Amino acid sequence: MITLRDIGMVYENGFQALQATNLEFEAGSFNVLLGRSGAGKSTLLRCINLLNQPTSGVIEIKGLGMVNKDRTVQRKHRTNTAMIFQQHQLISRHSALKNVLMGRLGHYHPLRTIMPFTHADKSLALECLDRVGLIEKALERIDNLSGGQQQRVGIARGLAQQPGILLADEPVASLDPATSNQVLSLLHNICKEDNLTAIVSLHQVELAQNYADRIVGLADGRVVFDGSADDLKAVNIDSIYSSEHPSKESGIVAAAIEQGGEIAVTPSL
Numbered sequence: 342m343i344t345l346r347d348i349g350m351v352y353e354n355g356f357q358a359l360q361a362t363n364l365e366f367e368a369g370s371f372n373v374l375l376g377r378s379g380a381g382k383s384t385l386l387r388c389i390n391l392l393n394q395p396t397s398g399v400i401e402i403k404g405l406g407m408v409n410k411d412r413t414v415q416r417k418h419r420t421n422t423a424m425i426f427q428q429h430q431l432i433s434r435h436s437a438l439k440n441v442l443m444g445r446l447g448h449y450h451p452l453r454t455i456m457p458f459t460h461a462d463k464s465l466a467l468e469c470l471d472r473v474g475l476i477e478k479a480l481e482r483i484d485n486l487s488g489g490q491q492q493r494v495g496i497a498r499g500l501a502q503q504p505g506i507l508l509a510d511e512p513v514a515s516l517d518p519a520t521s522n523q524v525l526s527l528l529h530n531i532c533k534e535d536n537l538t539a540i541v542s543l544h545q546v547e548l549a550q551n552y553a554d555r556i557v558g559l560a561d562g563r564v565v566f567d568g569s570a571d572d573l574k575a576v577n578i579d580s581i582y583s584s585e586h587p588s589k590e591s592g593i594v595a596a597a598i599e600q601g602g603e604i605a606v607t608p609s610l
Contacts, residue, residue, distance in 0.1 A: 342368055343389065343506065343538060348398035350384050350562075358384040360563040361397065366540060368403070368505075371532055373553035374542040377582050381562040382542035386508045389540065390422045391415055402506075420447040423499030425509040425528075429491045433484040437475060437494045440483060441466040444501030462501075469497040473527060489520040496528055500535075507532060509541040513548070521545070525552055546578060 343366040350359040359381045366372055374382040387393040389400065391409060400409045408418040423444070431440045445462045458466075470476050473493040483491060492512060499507055509528065513521035525541075529552045532539040543549050549556050550570040558566030558573075558581035566577045 342366065342403040343540075344401040345389070346399045346401070348385075348388055348395045348400060350381075350388055350393060351396045358562055359388065359395075360561075362564060364557065364564070364567070366538055368538050369533075369536040371529055371539045371552060371554045372541070373549040373556050374540065374559060375544070375546065375549045375556050375566075375581055376542075376559035377544060380559040380581075382559055383510050384562070385559070386424075386510050386540060386542055389506075390419060390424055390508055392424075416447075420502065421504050422506040422508060423502045423504040425492070425495050425499050425507070425512050427511040427514050429488075429495045431483045431491055431494060431498075434482065436480050436482060437470060437486065437497075438463070438466055438479040440494055441469055441497045441501050444469075444498040447502060465503075466497070466501050469500040470494070472500065472531060473497045489516055489524055492516065492524050493527065496524075496531070500531065505538065507537045507539045509539070511542050511544070514544070521548065522551075546573075549573075 345362055345364045347361040347363060349361045351357045374385060376382050384393060388395045395409060399407050402408050402418055405414055405418055408414050442458050442462060445458060467476060467479060470479050473496050475490060475493055478486060478490065513524050516524060525548055550573060553570055556566065556568065556570060556573055557564060558577060560581050565580045
């Protein structure tokens with residue numbers, strides 16, 4: 342279980358990206374953070390894995406305790422927490438296999454990383470590539486792969502960490518709708534098979550409704566909705582996407598989704 346107690350984030354320029362937030366994420370659950378750009382989704386994810394140190398509050402992980410107060414505990418938490426990024430964050434000149442092996446670095450002392458990877462590490466990395474359907478691309482350079490394939494390599498790299506927690510920051514934002522569904526379905530299935538606690542930020546309401554066990558809606562750095570996909574109604578969608586400067590689009594989208602209609606536009610993000 343992940344417990345956030347009054348987690349807040351104020352950047353050096355004084356901007357409050359995340360207001361005091363209290364949330365709990367159950368082990369093995371697939372959670373979606375839903376909201377427009379600037380809502381606080383990425384900040385919340387980066388606070389959870391401590392890429393951003395929260396300026397207030399406490400993060401507790403079952404079995405570790407408070408992870409944002411002790412460096413030794415932080416290292417264990419980061420090793421147990423895989424991160425998947427919107428822009429993949431892969432090394433383009435390296436092969437898919439070498440990129441996946443990067444997921445093993447956190448398990449070793451920094452001095453150990455100058456040594457070649459072990460046979461066991463390579464076997465695990467190949468297994469992870471196989472799970473995302475890219476075993477035949479193991480020796481292919483990353484810059485020769487499509488966007489969807491690169492994101493699957495990113496998922497495989499995360500799996501190579503053998504994590505208990507998986508965070509994904511807009512993992513399908515740069516992909517077309519068909520590929521987005523394929524990647525998110527793959528991610529969802531793997532998380533369920535491995536009983537990973539997943540927290541995924543999205544801005545596509547339809548995808549959130551299709552895959553989330555729970556949806557947390559954010560607007561202006563605060564939680565404005567917390568419930569199941571079935572609980573998400575038009576009024577909730579409107580509160581998530583309206584923020585301080587509401588647009589007509591958000592209401593149109595909310596009404597279309599509640600009525601079960603297909604929509605051709607999403608709120609400006």
